[in-house]
Amino acid sequence: MNILVLNCGSSSVKYKLIDVDTKATLAEGGIEKIGLPDSFIKFKLADGSKKVVNDPIPDHHKAINDILNLLVSPEYGCIKSLKEIDAVGHRVVHGGEKFNSSVRIDNEVIEKIKECYAVAPLHNPANMIGIEAITELIPDVPQVGVFDTAFHQTMPAEAYMYALPYELYEKYAIRRYGFHGTSHRYVSRRACEFLNLDPKTQKVITCHIGNGGSITAVLNGKSVDTSMGLTPVEGLMMGTRVGDVDPGALTFIEDKEHLDSNQLSNLLNKKCGLLGVSGVSSDMRDIDAAISAGNERARLALDMYIYRIIKYVGAYVAALNGVDVIAFTGGVGENQVQLRKRVCDHLSYLGLKIDDNVNSVSRGEEKLISTPDSKVKVVVIPTDEELMIAKDTEAIVNGLQPE
Numbered sequence: 001m002n003i004l005v006l007n008c009g010s011s012s013v014k015y016k017l018i019d020v021d022t023k024a025t026l027a028e029g030g031i032e033k034i035g036l037p038d039s040f041i042k043f044k045l046a047d048g049s050k051k052v053v054n055d056p057i058p059d060h061h062k063a064i065n066d067i068l069n070l071l072v073s074p075e076y077g078c079i080k081s082l083k084e085i086d087a088v089g090h091r092v093v094h095g096g097e098k099f100n101s102s103v104r105i106d107n108e109v110i111e112k113i114k115e116c117y118a119v120a121p122l123h124n125p126a127n128m129i130g131i132e133a134i135t136e137l138i139p140d141v142p143q144v145g146v147f148d149t150a151f152h153q154t155m156p157a158e159a160y161m162y163a164l165p166y167e168l169y170e171k172y173a174i175r176r177y178g179f180h181g182t183s184h185r186y187v188s189r190r191a192c193e194f195l196n197l198d199p200k201t202q203k204v205i206t207c208h209i210g211n212g213g214s215i216t217a218v219l220n221g222k223s224v225d226t227s228m229g230l231t232p233v234e235g236l237m238m239g240t241r242v243g244d245v246d247p248g249a250l251t252f253i254e255d256k257e258h259l260d261s262n263q264l265s266n267l268l269n270k271k272c273g274l275l276g277v278s279g280v281s282s283d284m285r286d287i288d289a290a291i292s293a294g295n296e297r298a299r300l301a302l303d304m305y306i307y308r309i310i311k312y313v314g315a316y317v318a319a320l321n322g323v324d325v326i327a328f329t330g331g332v333g334e335n336q337v338q339l340r341k342r343v344c345d346h347l348s349y350l351g352l353k354i355d356d357n358v359n360s361v362s363r364g365e366e367k368l369i370s371t372p373d374s375k376v377k378v379v380v381i382p383t384d385e386e387l388m389i390a391k392d393t394e395a396i397v398n399g400l401q402p403e
């Protein structure tokens with residue numbers, strides 16, 4: 001069975017075509033920097049080498065079309081026709097309170113995904129573009145939705161409730177949901193497997209730091225708290241998202257700048273974070289380059305970004321009453337060596353030590369980066385949301401309950 005996985009992030013679309021019977025990955029790649037002038041498509045060729053093609057990709061619509069064309073392209077494709085795809089698994093970012101596991105996509109599910117547009121404006125519309133493109137091109141193929149929010153449905157009420165009037169929760173389901181759940185689920189399990197530990201007995205903190213970023217406290221395999229909230233804006237400072245900010249500052253800005261709620265949402269989602277503070281870019285690679293060129297605002301942005309990660313990890317050590325394993329993942333977490341070093345050096349009070357030599361060469365591969373005598377194990381685990389999505393999709397198409 002060939003399963004196509006589409007993972008629409010806020011700045012990227014990643015894809016994998018997996019033959020789940022042989023476990024072979026037939027094609028994989030991604031489009032990055034969507035909406036930026038230097039966007040590109042990167043994909044693996046049959047011989048394992050990578051090819052990068054620079055191409056202006058203004059939005060997710062063009063990104064998905066390019067991916068589908070590439071799959072059947074005579075030069076680089078691996079299938080002759082889209083009919084060779086048996087099922088499609090989609091990452092869907094916001095599923096509200098409705099979904100605590102993956103589901104087959106039907107009209108009712110589509111309605112629920114659309115209901116969540118307002119609370120995930122960078123993501124759910126992008127996810128729907130993927131679903132609609134597939135419905136149009138290969139209408140009879142079953143499609144499965146795998147929700148970022150599902151893994152966090154185990155959070156206790158004390159962690160997911162806001163101290164707003166209770167009626168607002170009852171009326172609108174305003175609460176914290178958390179995101180990147182598929183990644184936190186995969187990385188927390190894989191980190192334990194990699195270290196030969198039983199996830200059911202471990203206190204794990206997973207740091208998913210990409211264009212969007214979130215940190216999760218995982219106790220015995222279950223999410224008990226996470227840094228994102230009702231929307232993917234809460235928590236860490238991100239590429240373009242503000243993260244935690246005094247709600248009082250928001251009403252002040254609304255007033256002074258005469259913003260309506262759409263304009264305020266646009267500001268908080270698209271104009272803040274690394275981009276807003278540095279004035280340079282939302283992309284960590286550009287921030288690193290600007291710092292090397294002496295840009296002080298880029299340096300301030302990175303300092304703030306790292307400081308926020310340190311505070312959240314500290315908070316989750318408290319929430320878990322200790323920590324056994326810290327895992328870094330996401331485009332930044334897997335590659336930005338300095339960031340990992342600075343976060344870990346700040347956690348030396350836990351008896352945590354990283355091996356600078358190992359850390360400084362660990363990029364995009366599974367690695368234990370703490371020293372043998374460190375009291376906390378620190379690992380880099382490249383996330384594989386696509387594998388999780390493929391497994392869930394296979395289970396659902398076969399009428400089984402996903403794990």
Ligand SMILES: Nc1ncnc2c1ncn2[C@@H]1O[C@H](COP(=O)(O)OP(=O)(O)O)[C@@H](O)[C@H]1O
Pocket residue numbers: 009010011012209210211212239282283284285286288330331332335336
């Ligand atoms: N080698 C690298 N060094 C530093 N940052 C990197 C590197 N590779 C990717 N990144 C950063 O990772 C981020 C994108 O992460 P990713 O997880 O792919 O994003 P998304 O949230 O869209 O899924 C960007 O800020 C990018 O600059």
Ligand SMILES: CC(=O)OP(=O)(O)O
Pocket residue numbers: 008009010011093123148179180210211212213232
């Ligand atoms: C939910 C979220 O922030 O996703 P991404 O990091 O892929 O933008």
Ligand SMILES: [Mg+2]
Pocket residue numbers: 009010210211
């Ligand atoms: Mg992502």
